[in-house]
Amino acid sequence: MLTNPTFRSVEGAYLALLRLATEEHEHHIAARGNDAREVIGVGFRLPDPRQRLPYLSQRKANPIFQYAEALWYLAGRRDLEMISYYAPTMRSSSSDGVNLGGSAYGHTLFTPAEGDTVSRFDRVLGLLRTETDSKRGYLPVFSAAELAISDNPDMACLAGLHLLARGGRLHMVCSMRANDLDCGLLSDVFSFTMIQEYAAIQLGLELGTYTHFIGSAHVNDRNAARVKRVLNEADCRRAPVHFQFPAMPDNTTATTVADVLEHEEALRRNEIRYSTQLIQKLDMDPYWQQAVLLFEVYRQIQHDEAVAVDPDILAALHPGLRWLVGHRWTACATALGGGAQ
Template identity: 30%
Template sequence: MKTLPLPQLPVFESFHQVHVLAAAQDWKQRGEGCAVSFRLSRPWDRFGFSLRHPVNPAACFAEALGFLWAQNDPRVLAYYRVGQLSPMPAWWDNYEMCRMFDDALERLRRDASTTVAVIPATSVSDDATGGRQPRLIALQLLRRAEKVDCACVVRVADIADELPMDVFVCTLAHEFAARAVGFELGTYTHHVTSAFLGAGGVRRPLRHADLNQPAMPTMPSTTTWNTLHLVGDYEDALRRNAFSCTPGDLADSDLAPYWRQVVLLFEVQRQVMHNPEAPIDANVLGALEPVYRNLLARCWPGRMPDSLGAMSRR
């Protein structure tokens, strides 16, 4: 009897490597609607590089955490995507999916015989999406011994704009899931049933800095829902410009250093949005991890203080 050959997925350490490879493809020759699948062995290393728009790390965290916060206000998306992308409607029914995500965590945590927990995409109203269907088909968590793997299936994605955000959102949810149930982080697999390069094409060539991006830090094992809610309180206040935040202000915070970094990214966004004429505070930038500083320097080159402005030209 003939055996069915099983395709081997390409495995990459980081999504950055995937995006570099995607930039080198001739998408006109491949045609629109081709399927794309890959696996990440280090899902926490989730930043791509800019094919069309500079990557704003604050926007990435805001949209990824927005899923876990059940936040789907289009005004919040517009606040973070100004100057980068036109505001897009959320591609999930956040409240329903957040409930199913929490249920999936409970199944993985409490039932040792549960090996698979699927969070299917729910239908969203035309008012919420402007008549568009959600891109996400399903997010699947898989228990493998003492690790949690994750697989995501997306209906359609623009390689330049949508794929990086989809991967960031789903890998952050995956990493949180592993931390929440007390297991190690496994591999992440991403399937796009119909990938394409939009009309904007690739607007910037590969540069040396694109090929040598610093790695992201990993989420601490102490992360809980309370952690995310506390980060959400900071984000809400900073977005409303209710207060400003310095590294010293977070010194006595209950947040781990990883999450303090995220709050400082939201502080950078506050300065960009509410103090448009002033450079970004050098002390805030200096307290950030190199990967975040590098991305911000490319995202907001005209807002870098003199001491750090050289980064934007690398």
């Protein structure tokens, strides 16, 4: 049984938990009609939280959605309009067709509650700036009030994030009430480690470890075939594919996030088209230009219905991101000569 093993990247944790839930599950559950295999009370640790992407051709991780979701969180948003463009299935979780509820973690963390002027996130940062070795830097997300909503379509899976400043580094412990290991885990770890890195920058600290705990870790039966293909790929390959993910710039602020999202909105609405040269001229660190490149790739796929995405845009992507989009979208693979490079 896994307790708190350490992995070089999220990929190793993902594979280990998939194998555990598939081969050594403790329960077979059918919550709300979703048949699943479940293990209770598991977790893992990442010594380097920046290694937040998996490189598995059978899983086809979506870095465009992952960047969009992380930025949506960091901006404190809950609007369905933006996030459903990248993940249309999220529309079914909205009770009013306008906003999301419990799953809008960023709104809970970064937007002040009604009657307050300071967000939970800023309040915790203030605490950590003044109280050495504090144990109180906990950011609750799940609320008991969510249980009072009849047939709640969007209850928070994230219980909370615990920020711990120790020895000049910012560590984070994430507590999940539940995690869909095949679908939700990868996006959650990507976004939460981005929040951790962003918090470390605001505090002037180095990035510490990321620890992820799950109450109900499960794999839905409907995804069993894909999970089997993923595990077979991992078993059969000679060596894992690995790309080093870069560090977030130490001048990143809320204004940086807002600037990136301004370009995201224009691309999402097809109000602008970017060449590589135009993106490289933006007053924006190359790290965040990568997000704009990804959003331009998606604009071409969605609005231009491109048979092949602009190869210059793909060439400007970080090699790991280029590998991922090349394995997920045919229009990217075509532009790369029939396969990801």
